Amino acid sequence: MDIVIKGGTLVLGEGVFPADVGIVGEKVAAIGQSLDGERVIDATGCLVLPGGVDAHAHLALSLGPDLAVSDDFESGTIAAACGGTTTVINYAEQCGYANLLEALEAWQAKAAGHAVIDYGFHMLIADPRPDVIEEMAAVVERGITSFKALLAYKGIVMLDDAQLFRVLERARDLGALVNVHAENGHLVDELVAACRAAGQTAPRYHALTRPEVAEAEATERALALAEAACAPIYIVHMTCARAVETLRRAQARGQVAFGETCPQYLLLDERVYESDDFDTAAGYVLSPPLRERSNQDALWTALAAGTIQTVGTDHCPFTREQKARGRDDFTLIPNGLPGIETRVGLLYHYGVGQGRLSLSDWVRLTATNPARLFGLYPRKGTLVPGSDGDVVIFDPEKRKTLDAASLHMRTDISPYAGWEVRGWPRHVLQRGRFVVEDGIFVGKPGAGRFFPRRRFTLSNDIQP
Numbered sequence: 001m002d003i004v005i006k007g008g009t010l011v012l013g014e015g016v017f018p019a020d021v022g023i024v025g026e027k028v029a030a031i032g033q034s035l036d037g038e039r040v041i042d043a044t045g046c047l048v049l050p051g052g053v054d055a056h057a058h059l060a061l062s063l064g065p066d067l068a069v070s071d072d073f074e075s076g077t078i079a080a081a082c083g084g085t086t087t088v089i090n091y092a093e094q095c096g097y098a099n100l101l102e103a104l105e106a107w108q109a110k111a112a113g114h115a116v117i118d119y120g121f122h123m124l125i126a127d128p129r130p131d132v133i134e135e136m137a138a139v140v141e142r143g144i145t146s147f148k149a150l151l152a153y154k155g156i157v158m159l160d161d162a163q164l165f166r167v168l169e170r171a172r173d174l175g176a177l178v179n180v181h182a183e184n185g186h187l188v189d190e191l192v193a194a195c196r197a198a199g200q201t202a203p204r205y206h207a208l209t210r211p212e213v214a215e216a217e218a219t220e221r222a223l224a225l226a227e228a229a230c231a232p233i234y235i236v237h238m239t240c241a242r243a244v245e246t247l248r249r250a251q252a253r254g255q256v257a258f259g260e261t262c263p264q265y266l267l268l269d270e271r272v273y274e275s276d277d278f279d280t281a282a283g284y285v286l287s288p289p290l291r292e293r294s295n296q297d298a299l300w301t302a303l304a305a306g307t308i309q310t311v312g313t314d315h316c317p318f319t320r321e322q323k324a325r326g327r328d329d330f331t332l333i334p335n336g337l338p339g340i341e342t343r344v345g346l347l348y349h350y351g352v353g354q355g356r357l358s359l360s361d362w363v364r365l366t367a368t369n370p371a372r373l374f375g376l377y378p379r380k381g382t383l384v385p386g387s388d389g390d391v392v393i394f395d396p397e398k399r400k401t402l403d404a405a406s407l408h409m410r411t412d413i414s415p416y417a418g419w420e421v422r423g424w425p426r427h428v429l430q431r432g433r434f435v436v437e438d439g440i441f442v443g444k445p446g447a448g449r450f451f452p453r454r455r456f457t458l459s460n461d462i463q464p
Contacts (some may be wrong), residue, residue: 027432050363050390054080071340073114075408076088084345085344085349099132104123145374148180149164150185151181152184165229182236186431192209206331215242215243259309260308261303268352283331318334368381396422402418404417
């Protein structure tokens with residue numbers, strides 16, 4: 001063996017047991033006892049798990065000629081690696097490009113030569129005209145087997161019901177999974193207009209104009225359209241009990257429907273918007289917004305029960321200076337939070353550490369399930385002979401303070417400033433090469449590869 005990780009506790013989605021992990025070249029070669037290798041890593045007292053798969057990120061996203069997220073594919077994937085994530089599926093957006101293939105080529109160029117971990121793409125459809133619907137087939141042929149549709153942001157990326165239905169039907173025929181951002185854009189726009197007319201411009205009005213009912217209604221509508229189209233569907237960044245209950249009912253009647261939430265909705269709540277300090281409140285502006293704390297128990301319960309299958313990040317970071325664009329108008333505050341580095345550690349501390357999740361739940365939600373759903377399993381999301389050697393040696397006793405200055409994301413904002421978690425990655429390997437050693441990034445920009453993904457089929461993927 002080239003590398004053997006000895007003495008640790010192996011944590012897989014299927015179980016937890018002591019085992020050595022042997023790696024030859026880029027692949028896991030053996031799982032067993034008393035393995036020997038040229039380089040031996042002592043993992044005594046540590047958890048050994050598959051590298052995380054973050055299926056929801058917005059690296060290198062441009063929102064206009066003078067505004068872009070603060071993390072590109074290099075800085076963002078360095079942060080991901082340091083936090084225990086070895087594969088990211090980023091959103092490639094049609095916006096600004098003549099067609100889907102032109103958009104895909106532009107997004108490929110943003111990542112190639114820069115990403116330090118492996119990556120794939122979802123394709124966001126902003127203008128589903130007939131030729132674009134037809135072009136979805138060519139995108140799938142290139143290994144982009146998931147699409148995104150939004151029911152909000154009218155006039156920019158919002159699809160109406162007929163457009164979403166057509167996208168769902170086409171994706172069904174192509175073996176692709178549609179990811180839906182579920183908020184009622186018409187309702188949001190009406191509430192925003194009313195607040196602006198009343199001179200209500202502070203960050204707190206961002207949350208008040210995107211209420212739970214807007215998410216719950218859009219979730220139910222998206223599920224109904226998917227049911228009518230006989231198409232699978234994946235609801236992204238779910239935040240509230242009402243939307244989760246809608247998803248649970250759909251699954252109970254046999255619909256092929258999946259859900260995702262994010263650490264911010266599990267751990268933060270709408271009280272942050274009440275701060276009189278603009279920078280503090282604006283730092284938490286994202287869509288959907290943070291909710292009443294009472295929703296958190298429903299989200300944790302849904303994770304443990306399997307109603308929600310994945311925890312992504314919706315990583316979309318900005319700086320304080322960028323957020324300040326909306327000082328006099330909350331609608332101008334760039335929406336998004338950083339999170340690509342903190343997901344695995346937060347889910348361990350607040351999930352496993354507080355008895356909400358088992359160790360296997362933790363790995364399923366952060367690695368195995370997203371790999372299964374999005375056509376990467378078993379190369380990613382597990383550690384069995386033949387899997388890629390994407391391994392995290394996780395020290396359950398290591399303490400980490402989540403201030404912006406102590407992390408690698410390119411922002412001066414941390415949603416968890418001052419928080420300390422117990423449990424953090426010690427070593428991280430990507431395809432048998434170390435990218436993090438003793439908590440220090442040692443990887444190489446450009447070493448990450450684009451991974452084309454298999455088409456979605458229930459026979460190969462997770463059951464709801």
